[in-house]
Amino acid sequence: MAAFDKNEEQIAAALSISAPTLRKHYFRELRSRLEARQRLEGKLLTALLAEVDKGNVSAIDKVFKRLDRHDLAAGYVGKPKAAKPPKLGKKEQAVVDAAAATKEDGEWGSLLRH
Structure with missing residues (x-):
């Protein structure tokens, strides 16, 4: 839930515990929302690649689109030429x-x- 920017009150309510209990037992997880986001993204990419291995054409298309977006953002793809x-x-x-x-x-x- 931290990966989706939920606050401590929302996370505690979802776990049926109080906010102080959440902070006491999950302080490491709450400390870094970016790490939580990256862990979640890693899990999702692993599941997507498992579908690619099965030959799922939709998953293959999504991976290619994701790679294209990454390449554009990283500057790997040349800039469009001026007309x-x-x-x-x-x-x-x-x-x-x-x-x-x-x-x-x-x-x-x-x-x-x-």
Whole structure:
């Protein structure tokens, strides 16, 4: 229950004990919720991999999806490439080149201004 962020009162109620009794006997388990989460995740992954071993196609799909999410989060998969700007035709490119050449800092800009 600690793995699901339940508080001490909720955990004690589920175990039919008081909160002080819970803290007295389960202080180690209560100390680290992250460890509880990791233990639970380990159990679930073990069960999922057992289904993979049996040939369960749904389980295999879930494992692949989980690996893909992990690879994306860890940066193992390359970043998507930026979309290339559309290629201009000859006339459009000539207009762009002419505009760039006549700018003040362009190659021909200072000559054309005189």
